[in-house]
Amino acid sequence: MKPRYSVFSLARNAMNYHKDWERAWRSPNPKPEYDAVIVGAGGHGLATAYYLAKNHQMTNIAVVEKGWLGGGNTGRNTTIIRSNYLQDASIAIYELARSLYENLSQELNFNVMFSPRGVVMLCQTEHEFRAFKRTAHANRLAGLDCRMITPAEVKEIVPIINDDSNCRYPILGAYYQPRGGTGRHDAVAWGYARGADGLGVDIIQNCEVIGIQRDGNRVTGLETTRGTIRTRKIGVVTAGHVSTIMDMAGQRMPIESQCLQALVSEPIKPVIDCVVMANTVHGYISQSDKGELVIGGGTDSYNNYSQRGSFPALEHTITALVETFPIISRLRMLRMWGGIVDMTGDRSPIIGKTDIDGLYVNCGWGTGGFKSIPGSGFVFADTIANDRPHPIAEPFGLNRFAEGRLIDESVAAAVAH
């Protein structure tokens, strides 16, 4: 195990001008064989490796990553954490994730800055108001802490909101999940990486998978840019690039890769201390500890691997948010970027086994991956270790598309993508 981070270790290292901090994780060369290999060192992949080592004592495992860890969608999202989905299966997995976030900093001995600052989802049409009321009822039946709030309460929680009842999309109320919030996306990846590494997991960066070896219907190893790795269990957790990896194994996927953009403004004094999502007008906003407004919107509609989104999608998001928060109209935007998200037909993830023995997949989180990292890793590790879906992951199997048993979250997502 690694030395623990604490106020005492901080003080001790301060004496030494911080020259002797231990490395958070090693950079090992790949061994010729592992019990299991996770492809993709994003939040989901690293969490899977961490829970495989911690809960299932599988420590002879590796995580291989094409670029650097946490450099894909884990470092590109808007860090929102909530669990207010409509279907029971979704509520179970997203709430598992949200509840694991609550103690994640203590669990990993790494500050992931989970901040349950509350999530406000605006209702700006009558239809949306009724839809969210339905979601609120479903959530309360499932035991989630949430409630509908009035326009006056919205104004109290978010004073900068435009409460003009004569505007195009007036605030009619909102769905409120007080235990939702934000986290520090990079820290989640780093914390899980450090935790997994401490348990003996090899995290191998700059190692691209270029082929999957099979013997009949069973995987036997991986071809990578750093040599061949033998293994009988492969977990593919590569989000927008899942189709390209699965093509190597001959497994066809119900996934389309699209670009989702986000942007941040110049830093300003605190103006908003919760997360606000505006579904009808397509935008969501929160403020980081640095003071930047973190803004996200909808996906581009066409397939895209370029990690570069279009201006019309950005303009659409900004227009909506300026209408909702007139105060931000003269803010300058500092940075914008895109991530490649893996969209399924029903906007729910795919977790479980595939048609090929020893090949497991965890993908399809689409636009909502960050919030689910701990829960996703928890159930996927269990699925790989025991070669059967974890009960919470079971409804999310690949087989649901042939059975017509969809978990439709396309209208319950915060923003209709």
Place this chain on the structure above:
Amino acid sequence: MLVVKCPVCGAEGDETDFHAGGQAHVRRPASHDPANISDAEQRDYLFIRHNPKGLHFERWRCDRGCGKWFHAARDTLTLEFKAFYGIAELPPRELMEQANGPWAEYFRQRLAAGTKP
């Protein structure tokens, strides 16, 4: 920003004037053998998508122009359009030769059936 050109009416505009319709040349099993459709075939038709990093054949609709659906070939990494062609047509021959996955098989069958590129 994508610049799209409708091969039907000739209108040219950015992506907001058009509607992206996803993967092209997907066979609908019910059109061929409605009595015998397996769950797997129906799944493939409804949900399974060929999602390559590179050449992608897709459908678009001329939303603000003639309203017609048409086809396009586009690179999903560079976002560059390679061709626009009609809804009943096949792409240029050199693009068909680069096609992979289910498209390669589809183009072979259509060419064998006598469709002109």
